[in-house]
Amino acid sequence: MNTMLSVNAGEAGLAVTFASGETVSYPWLWLKDNAPSSFHPQTEERIFDLTSVEPSLQPLRVEATGNGVAITWSNDTAEDLLPAGFFDAHRPGRARDDPADIAPRLWDGSLRFEAVPRRAAPALMKDDDALLAWLKATAAFGLSIVDGLDDDPEAGRLVAERIAFLRQTNFGTIFEVVSMPNPNNLAYTPVALPLHTDLANQEVPPGYQFLHCVSNGAEGGGSTFADGFAVAAALKDEDPEAYRLLCEVEIPFRFHDADYDIRGRFPVIVTDSRGEVTELRFNAHLVDVIDLPSEKAVSFYAAYRKLMGMIRSERFMIAYRLKAGEMAVFDNRRVLHGRQAFNPNTGRRHLRGCYVDRGEFLSRIRVLSR
Amino acid sequence: MNTMLSVNAGEAGLAVTFASGETVSYPWLWLKDNAPSSFHPQTEERIFDLTSVEPSLQPLRVEATGNGVAITWSNDTAEDLLPAGFFDAHRPGRARDDPADIAPRLWDGSLRFEAVPRRAAPALMKDDDALLAWLKATAAFGLSIVDGLDDDPEAGRLVAERIAFLRQTNFGTIFEVVSMPNPNNLAYTPVALPLHTDLANQEVPPGYQFLHCVSNGAEGGGSTFADGFAVAAALKDEDPEAYRLLCEVEIPFRFHDADYDIRGRFPVIVTDSRGEVTELRFNAHLVDVIDLPSEKAVSFYAAYRKLMGMIRSERFMIAYRLKAGEMAVFDNRRVLHGRQAFNPNTGRRHLRGCYVDRGEFLSRIRVLSR
Numbered sequence: 087m088n089t090m091l092s093v094n095a096g097e098a099g100l101a102v103t104f105a106s107g108e109t110v111s112y113p114w115l116w117l118k119d120n121a122p123s124s125f126h127p128q129t130e131e132r133i134f135d136l137t138s139v140e141p142s143l144q145p146l147r148v149e150a151t152g153n154g155v156a157i158t159w160s161n162d163t164a165e166d167l168l169p170a171g172f173f174d175a176h177r178p179g180r181a182r183d184d185p186a187d188i189a190p191r192l193w194d195g196s197l198r199f200e201a202v203p204r205r206a207a208p209a210l211m212k213d214d215d216a217l218l219a220w221l222k223a224t225a226a227f228g229l230s231i232v233d234g235l236d237d238d239p240e241a242g243r244l245v246a247e248r249i250a251f252l253r254q255t256n257f258g259t260i261f262e263v264v265s266m267p268n269p270n271n272l273a274y275t276p277v278a279l280p281l282h283t284d285l286a287n288q289e290v291p292p293g294y295q296f297l298h299c300v301s302n303g304a305e306g307g308g309s310t311f312a313d314g315f316a317v318a319a320a321l322k323d324e325d326p327e328a329y330r331l332l333c334e335v336e337i338p339f340r341f342h343d344a345d346y347d348i349r350g351r352f353p354v355i356v357t358d359s360r361g362e363v364t365e366l367r368f369n370a371h372l373v374d375v376i377d378l379p380s381e382k383a384v385s386f387y388a389a390y391r392k393l394m395g396m397i398r399s400e401r402f403m404i405a406y407r408l409k410a411g412e413m414a415v416f417d418n419r420r421v422l423h424g425r426q427a428f429n430p431n432t433g434r435r436h437l438r439g440c441y442v443d444r445g446e447f448l449s450r451i452r453v454l455s456r
Numbered sequence: 457m458n459t460m461l462s463v464n465a466g467e468a469g470l471a472v473t474f475a476s477g478e479t480v481s482y483p484w485l486w487l488k489d490n491a492p493s494s495f496h497p498q499t500e501e502r503i504f505d506l507t508s509v510e511p512s513l514q515p516l517r518v519e520a521t522g523n524g525v526a527i528t529w530s531n532d533t534a535e536d537l538l539p540a541g542f543f544d545a546h547r548p549g550r551a552r553d554d555p556a557d558i559a560p561r562l563w564d565g566s567l568r569f570e571a572v573p574r575r576a577a578p579a580l581m582k583d584d585d586a587l588l589a590w591l592k593a594t595a596a597f598g599l600s601i602v603d604g605l606d607d608d609p610e611a612g613r614l615v616a617e618r619i620a621f622l623r624q625t626n627f628g629t630i631f632e633v634v635s636m637p638n639p640n641n642l643a644y645t646p647v648a649l650p651l652h653t654d655l656a657n658q659e660v661p662p663g664y665q666f667l668h669c670v671s672n673g674a675e676g677g678g679s680t681f682a683d684g685f686a687v688a689a690a691l692k693d694e695d696p697e698a699y700r701l702l703c704e705v706e707i708p709f710r711f712h713d714a715d716y717d718i719r720g721r722f723p724v725i726v727t728d729s730r731g732e733v734t735e736l737r738f739n740a741h742l743v744d745v746i747d748l749p750s751e752k753a754v755s756f757y758a759a760y761r762k763l764m765g766m767i768r769s770e771r772f773m774i775a776y777r778l779k780a781g782e783m784a785v786f787d788n789r790r791v792l793h794g795r796q797a798f799n800p801n802t803g804r805r806h807l808r809g810c811y812v813d814r815g816e817f818l819s820r821i822r823v824l825s826r
Binding site for chain 1: 482503550719729748749764765768
């Protein structure tokens with residue numbers, strides 16, 4: 087740890103000099119608002135009321151102690167003890183350490199499928215360390231395989247629920263991917279499904295998807311995947327203007343049936359305030375009639391078609407035929423998934439799916455990392 | 457309807473002249489991608505594959521018909537019939553009509569509570585027209601009261617489920633707001649709760665909240681509300697720099713307990729790509745230690761404290777003491793809610809809450825509007 091050498095109370099705030107030689111200034115109002123005593127000891131929710139003091143707040147008395155600083159704000163409040171570790175951990179501009187801040191490890195079509203993280207379900211069900219290691223690997227890779235699932239349609243869901251509750255959508259909580267006699271959705275036919283992300287029309291599409299292979303006795307029906315973050319990075323590098331358009335131009339998405347009509351406008355590539363890609367919304371089925379002005383539509387189509395071509399190319403796509411008792415787990419907002427055609431007359435193919443959102447998934451990593 | 461006078465096939469696209477005198481150009485690739493025949497007749501999902509044609513696609517033959525245009529793209533595809541209404545409804549740059557696009561009606565502390573939309577539960581439970589009118593009023597106002605609920609803790613939930621399934625969170629699907637002997641959250645005490653939005657730490661905080669008053673026999677315990685969109689508009693007008701900071705500066709939010717640790721970085725005022733306010737994230741309890749550089753922290757605090765003062769002022773806040781059998785319904789991402797202190801020794805106060813997200817709420821408006 088970076089120990090404190092000295093503290094100096096000035097008008098604007100407390101200047102702390104660390105053993106590293108660095109001097110850092112902590113504004114008084116910040117100190118009051120973020121001091122440990124401003125948070126509830128159990129819930130750690132903030133209980134201090136910012137409007138109860140003046141913005142120009144100054145302390146009555148500041149004292150360096152053996153292992154921190156004691157601040158008395160006024161005659162009618164108790165002394166606030168701020169440990170040395172607090173100043174180091176929360177120096178201005180330094181974000182709280184986050185065990186769930188896991189850098190993506192990008193991959194492309196050259197990946198051998200044996201390199202995809204693979205874990206046995208029994209260990210995940212009973213061992214929290216195994217669970218944590220799997221979650222971290224899945225977060226980094228965006229994709230993993232769980233095998234050794236019981237011969238029980240519920241087995242995949244039980245693994246997902248080791249993480250958190252399931253995300254409900256207009257398709258329910260659990261969905262069955264089988265070929266049906268009278269399909270109302272392409273997923274319920276035996277035809278090939280191009281790579282896509284699910285529910286791109288929703289304000290927040292489902293985070294992690296769990297596709298449990300209950301049976302796969304039909305010829306064909308291999309699963310396909312592509313790392314959308316890797317494709318976006320390549321596009322940014324090779325055609326920055328197309329990348330920019332796909333990050334900036336919002337297009338309409340829509341799903342509607344007898345019970346729902348869920349719409350939204352989003353860009354195809356979603357970036358955060360630092361410009362990092364956080365999500366791809368890629369599902370041609372769910373793109374509504376494009377409503378851009380004609381010139382913008384022409385340039386958008388050129389960029390979108392280029393991305394589409396890259397996603398489907400061997401350069402980025404990998405394929406794997408799931409076996410009964412295996413489950414593919416992937417970040418639906420990063421990794422695109424699809425399916426090769428199969429012959430329903432040669433046997434039964436049955437996948438069972440559900441989702442756990444990113445918020446709960448990352449929360450589980452933090453809690454298991456304690 | 458704006459009828460078509462003439463069509464003219466050019467190299468870039470089809471020029472359509474409307475009776476209004478306007479001539480609009482539809483690019484060929486756009487026409488192919490968005491023609492009704494490119495969507496599945498039942499699911500209305502797009503089935504056309506953009507990569508199956510060249511971007512420079514041109515039609516073989518174009519023919520004006522009595523009520524539209526017939527386009528033949530190639531010798532091996534059937535003629536595509538585009539009705540006249542399609543060209544008017546989808547002229548470039550015109551978004552699809554949306555019955556759920558309801559302009560907010562802003563309100564402030566001068567609002568008399570009798571002006572808040574109020575509906576009787578029995579009508580909402582059995583009459584779809586009454587349900588639709590209530591949803592629209594609630595969407596416009598951000599707040600409504602449902603009364604006449606059965607003396608049954610489940611009665612509020614049943615009204616919410618008339619809209620859609622409930623949003624599950626780390627607090628469950630239904631939560632009970634009562635004073636408990638050993639509270640683990642301020643909501644479960646009898647103290648006053650300042651105005652706030654729920655779960656501001658989540659990627660998408662819950663949309664509409666339903667607070668069903670099962671009993672309110674204690675002295676005090678009035679509910680408070682403020683229209684966050686109205687406050688944001690006033691701040692933008694009166695202190696544009698503070699408004700800008702609250703829209704742009706992202707601060708850390710966090711909730712954690714034994715089972716969860718859910719974090720995110722967001723601005724306090726969330727705007728869309730057009731600069732319209734879509735959401736306030738306002739919950740001091742859930743703001744983590746502020747990790748901004750010192751200078752930025754000082755200017756952020758000034759803006760944040762100003763917003764806080766406005767929200768709590770009589771200028772914006774309204775109060776109403778819910779009676780047993782009443783339910784407050786509000787857009788948790790727009791309308792802040794709070795509670796006055798109550799005396800638990802004078803009787804029982806029990807509210808029961810749940811959420812339906814914006815996506816499902818707006819979907820229900822669209823489906824009921826068909």
